[in-house]
Amino acid sequence: MNALRAFEAAARHESFKAAAEELSVTPAAVGHQIRTLEDYLGVELFTRLNRSVELTDRARRVLPGLTAAFDSMVDTLAILDDPDESHVINVSTVPSFAVKWLIPRLERFNRSYPDYDVRISASVDLADFRRDHIDCSIRFGRGIYPGLKVWKILDDTILPAASPSLLEQQGPAESPADLARFALVHDDSLRFDPMTPDWRAWLTAAGVDDIVDWRRGAHFSFADHALQAAIDGVGIVLARRSIAEQDIADGRLVPLFATEQPLTMSYWFATVPEKAEQPRIVAFRDWMLAEAAEERGVTHGG
Structure with a gap:
């Protein structure tokens, strides 16, 4: 069973190291278990390369069934945690x-x-x-x-927003060109989607990319962190309406320019x-x- 579990994890990750991290053992232990399984079955399960491993065609065919079997066992044993989780x-x-x-x-x-x-x-x-x-x-x-x-x-849209206190301190932002007077707050959480505009794309579309330096400002990997930075006056954020809605309704953030861009x-x-x-x-x-x-x-x- 240990050898099968080691094979399933290594095959799913196509990595002995990643399997070892998941199973809380060493990569050498994973390799030993898989060699034991290969000897028992008389079948090569992995092709060993210089810095990686690759599933053989025969091993790839049995992986889905083995993964399903382990998932079924996990689901069955979960019943012991709470015999009735219908609530x-x-x-x-x-x-x-x-x-x-x-x-x-x-x-x-x-x-x-x-x-x-x-x-x-x-x-x-x-x-x-x-x-x-x-x-x-x-x-x-x-x-x-x-x-x-x-x-x-x-559905969601994106819009520039700032804290009222920041606008009071630095004056109103009545047009996109006014952003040159402010720091920008960058939400990097959607970088994986090239269709979602960042500050660079937004300023270019607004025709002010030669006036406002999109490279300025603080970056955050989580959207709620970027919103909190804007609420605290760090700068103006390009916010998603869905998660900024309550902050806007409660007056912690003010939408700018009355323009919202739909997201894909x-x-x-x-x-x-x-x-x-x-x-x-x-x-x-x-x-x-x-x-x-x-x-x-x-x-x-x-």
């Missing part, structure tokens, strides 16, 4: 959405559904629904998630097909759809 909703999402959108609204869900307990797992990594015991996930993307059932929760990506509710119609999942999904619809001033029709 629990395990939700995976990115930290900025959890902090700025989901958590501030969660009390309303608790009032409407007091019999359910929501457990939020916030991470920038995509969750493995079965391995990580996730019931549903809120993902920011284009809705293409093979093997999952998805519903669009929220949206927030999506995703779950595995076998859970899509479970009452707890339906309740949480429909509540999120209703919350998003209310925020945009429309009526959710189901």
Whole structure:
């Protein structure tokens, strides 16, 4: 069993080192277990290269079944943790959405559904629904998630925003050219999407890239950190409306220039097909759809 587990992890990562980190053993131990398995089966499972390993064709064919078998065992043993988790909703999402959108609204869900307990797992990594015991996930993307059932929760836009105190100190920003007087705050969390404008693209589209130096200012890897920096007067942020909505409504941030640019990506509710119609999942999904619809001033029709 240990040898099979070592092979499955190494095959999934195509790396003995990554498998060793996952299993909390040394790479040498992983290599030993796999050699033992190869000797037992009489089959070569990996081609050893200078600085990496590569699955053989025969090993690649058996990997999906072996992974499914381990996932099934994990799911079965999870029953021992709580024999009845029909009241629990395990939700995976990115930290900025959890902090700025989901958590501030969660009390309303608790009032409407007091019999359910929501457990939020916030991470920038995509969750493995079965391995990580996730019931549903809120993902920011284009809705293409093979093997999952998805519903669009929220479209998004991007807009410049500043704290009222910063504008009081340095004067109003009445046109994009006025940004030359301010520091810029950069949200680097969406660098993976070339269609999402950063300050450089936004200033170019506004025709002021020769006036405003887009290279200036502080950079943040999380969107909520960039928003907090803008709230604290560090500079003007190019904010996503979805996570800046409450700060704008409460007056901590002020939108500038009355222009918003739609993004190509949206927030999506995703779950595995076998859970899509479970009452707890339906309740949480429909509540999120209703919350998003209310925020945009429309009526959710189901």
